[in-house]
Every structure is written in C-alpha cells, then in structure tokens.
Amino acid sequence: MSPADILPAASDDSREYKVSWGLSGHARRLLTLALAGLAIAAVTGRPEFAGLAAPAVLLLATWRPGRPDSVLVRVRATARQLVEGDQATVIVTIGGHGDYAVQGEIKARETFEAGPAVRAGAGQDVLRMPFQAQRWGIRRIGRVEIMLRDRFWLTEGQVSVELPQLECYPRPAALRSTVVLSRLPSRLGEHPSRTAGEGVEFAGVREFVPGDRQRRINWAATTRTGTIQLNTFTAERTQNVVVLADASTNVGEEGATSLDLAYRAAAGTMTCYLAAGDRVGLIVYADRLSWIGPGLGRRHFHRLMDLLLSGHRGWERADGLTRLPKAALPPGALILVFSPLLHPRLVEALRDLRERGFSVLVVDVLTAEPAFSRARTDELTRRIWRLEQQAIRFSLTQLGIPVVHWDGQQSLDEPLAPYTRRVMLAGQR
C-alpha cells in the first residue's frame, strides 16, 4: 500500500501525550529480592543472604533518571470503511521519547481483532499495527497502548491513544444472478423485457410494415416465405428493487445471527442489483422504520449501506406499523425480504404488500430455534413451535409470496435459483 492510500484518521497531526511512569513488574521483583535478602541477612546474621541480594542490587543500580514527561504521537489508519473480515493498519509515529525503547499494541474492542505491531523500518519509531474487523457496524476500533521502556526494563511509561471510529459494512453474500419481473417499468436498463424494443436480444420474426428499419430485415426468412420478414428484439428495461432487511429480531449464534445473515444478504443483493443497473431501495424494518427510495450508482450504494448500518435515517414511524409506506415502494417494484419471519407485524406487512399487488420474495434467514430441554413437555413445545413456523411460511406461499431459506453458508444463488432462471410473474397471485 502506497503512502497515498493512507487516509488521515481522527488525529491527523502529531499531538503531545503525557506519559505515566511507574516501576515495572521486573523491577518490583528485583527490589523484593534485594530488600528481602538484605533484611534476612540483618535479622539472621547470615552474610550469604546479603550476597544473594547482590545481583538484584547491581541490576537496579543501572536505573537512571531523566524520563520524558510527554511524547509526540501521530496516529493514522489506512481505511475508514471496511467490510467484515477485511484488514487495515494503524500507523503510529512516536517522537520525543529519547533513548527509551517503544512498544505498541492495539487494545481492540470486541468486534475487532488486533495483530502484533511491526516496526516500519529499522531505527524508525513508526509502528504498523494491523487489525481486522470482525463484525459490521459503526464502532470505535479501540485504543493504542504505547509503552516506553528503559534499557533494562526497570521503568515503564504508558501512553494511551484513542483510535478513530470506523464503518464496517456487512460482508455481502455471494449473488450473481438476479430475479427479473415479467413487467418492467419503461426505463432503459439491462434486463430484456417481454415487449419489443431496441435491445440486442432477439425476440422473433414478423412481417415487414412500412416504416420499419431495413437493416433488420431477416433475409433468410424473407427468401423462405416470399414476403419481407423482419427481426424483432426485446426492449431492455431496468427494474425497481426494494430490499427489506428485518432488524426487528436477532436470534442465533454470535457472528451468524439472523440479523447478520439478513444484513449480509441485503448487502449482497444491493450490490448485485446495482451492478446490473437496477434502481435499488432499502427498507430497514426495526423498532422504527427507515427507508431510502430506489436509486442508482455508487453514491447511492453508500447511502444504502449507511442506512443499513445506522438504521435511523429516512422517515421514521412508531412501532406497530403493518402497512409499509407508499413512498418507499414504487409501483411494480420487486420486493426482496430478508427476515427470520419471527415478528408477527412484519408477516402482516408482507400480506398487505401482496394484497397491494407487489411482487414479494422472502428469503428466510432463521437458522436457530429456542433452546429446549429434553423433557417430554419441551419436546412437545418444540414441535408446536416448528409447526407454527411452517404454518407462517405456508400461509405466505399460499398468498403468492415465495419463501426460500438461506443458511448464510452457501451462495444466495442457490435458494433463489427457481426464480432467477426465468422471469417472475409480476403482481399475480
């Protein structure tokens, strides 16, 4: 990574930090050995104990005064935004510490993992400390602990520098294919539609009528039929896709909870559809509802990801909403829902969407179930709970809302394959 890639972090320039000095554990042990040896020698009258204290006294005698009260520290991070699992580096430059040796370490918070510090070059007081983002979210990395030590490790000076905040995006689920509706809005895009137009995908052959472009004459068919035949092509259209990420419930093992899976799937879906030239919107269904209407481009992608991470932008309403707002749902949009389907109001909202004529596809991200003991009653409770979940999914399917399951391990293409291989009938039950 070149120096130009290094972005200034919270502390852009060198700042002076006060050093808190103290005796090291090593010095305390040496001091104990020396004092205890001399004391026992004096009490018992056995001079060999005084000799036993000699090495410790000699080592302690190497201590020298003249410690710096403060040091200059400059902290930079190589990235402000990461994706789960990505690595970046904190670069720490230290000055004004004299001949004291410098060591550094990142005390990372729970969602980050820090690696060992490496000196950037021989004789330089520049430390490179790698770290890895473990979980999505907007969080502080932690702090850098800088340790100054004298020659024989007798005194320790400590400096603590807070590291900047970082945006960590969910790791996008792998998705290559897209679900395309049968009816697409009249916007130029990349999906071949059922209507004839000016695209590049061959649709069929029809008889020439005055006004048609001659360059599209199909000469082989013309020769065969005796009348002038014309090639027709499909129109290429874009579609509106609204991704609904259910953040109302969060169950499962840490790192693979339903919320993790829903956000990763949502991130992968938004990435895939934006890359396909579609207009993508996002609804985050949590305690409060937040959304961004469909849009295109890289800037829009970052807006969507920001909403996914913060979950508190856009228009918000109180809890209890079963009817999703019209402003977030353009007519004829494909709605992809990523949810564990545990929130009854969301299920009601999905039924309402279907009744309003939207094409809805649900990706079930529930991979856990409540903990039950082996008691007979608990076994019965488990069966009832499973039947309830099956009933919810069955009722949605009966309404014309396909429900597929994604476990977070495989590619999203696999559960969505039945709907990506052919066009999905829009707005039909």
Next chain:
Amino acid sequence: MTAGAPVPDASGGPGAAGGPDTPQRLDGGGWPAQGRRIAAAALLAAVMITWAVAPVSGGGPGTRLALIAAVVCAVASTGRLAIGEEPVSSSPFDPFHVRFTDTVAGVLHALPWAECLIVAVLALEALHHARPWHTAVLGVALLAYVFAAHLAQARTSPAALAGQLPVIAAGVALLALAVGAAALPRLHAGPGSELLRILAVVAAVVAGGLALPVSGRRRPRDSP
C-alpha cells in the same frame, strides 16, 4: 474496502459471505513460545522451593507454613503469568462458571504473587541452618526465576536479555564473591561480629559493583 472504492463486484468478491473464501484471521498466536516461557518460570519456581526446603526435617519451626505459602504463591504466580495482565470484567448476568473464572482471575491480579514467592523461598532458606553455597545456588535459581517471569510477562524472547548479560554475569560473580566471603571460617566470635561480617560482605559487593564497568554501556538499538 477503502473509502472511495467502487461498488463491489456483483460476485461479492473474495470476502463474500457464502462464498468459498472466508476472511483470514490475524495471527495473534505465539502461544507455544509463551507456553514455554510460563513453563520455564513454573519449573524454576518448583526447583527453588524444592531446593530451599530440602531437607524438610532440617528446618526450624514455621518451615511447613512457609512451604505451603511458597507453593500457593508459585501456583498463583504461574496462573497470573498464564492469564496475563489484562483486567477482567464480569457481569452479574454471566453464567456461574464465567463469574467464577473472573473472580479467580481477579484474585490472581490482586496480589503480587511472584514477590511473595521470593520472600517465602528466602524464608524457607533462612529457616534452615547456615549453608552458604546452598544459598548461593538458590540465589542463582531466584535470579533465573525473576528473569523467566519477566520474559513471560513481557512475552518476549530470551534474546531481549542480551544487553543485560554482562550485568547479570557481574551480579552472579558478586554473589559468588559474597558467599565465598561468608563461607570463610569464623576467627573471632562475639557480640557484633556477625553484623560486621555482613557489612564486610556488603562492602565487598559494593566495591566489586563499582569496579565493574557495566552500567555505562550503550543501549542496543533493537532491544525492546
């Protein structure tokens, strides 16, 4: 993805969830080496206690108490080296075993077990009759233990001690000198003679220490 990066590839890229590649973890290892350092410190602690207490029957009153204290301190100091110096924080909502482990870690952090071990071992040795060369060997073992604990606590290799070797060697030489002086046969017994002997040994040590040109040596460039 760094700031300003384009919209990720539709395939999700190498870090995509559900793909064959999973993010690689940072190497936070070094545990085999650290385990060896802790094991060395524990072994030296055991050797020190065994050496200082032998023979058990030869000790004065309080030997058994000092032995128990030394063993407890040795176990606790080894445990402290193993768990490191990171502060622990437990929540009352944590399971019992987590809270119990945190309580134990808190106790290990609360007291200076290694220092207590040094005092206990010296007390064990003092409870036995005078044996200068035995005490000298114990002194070397104690010094080795102090450095083993230091290396384990600092999680560094013995190479870090390279700059201190002359001082350590000089210290051991002074120890031998002092113990040799202490082992000389007594010529005149009387009140204050023991104190005079101690002062003579201390004076020999100080004189020897001042004569050794080790404290003015330059610090090695890459020493930690």
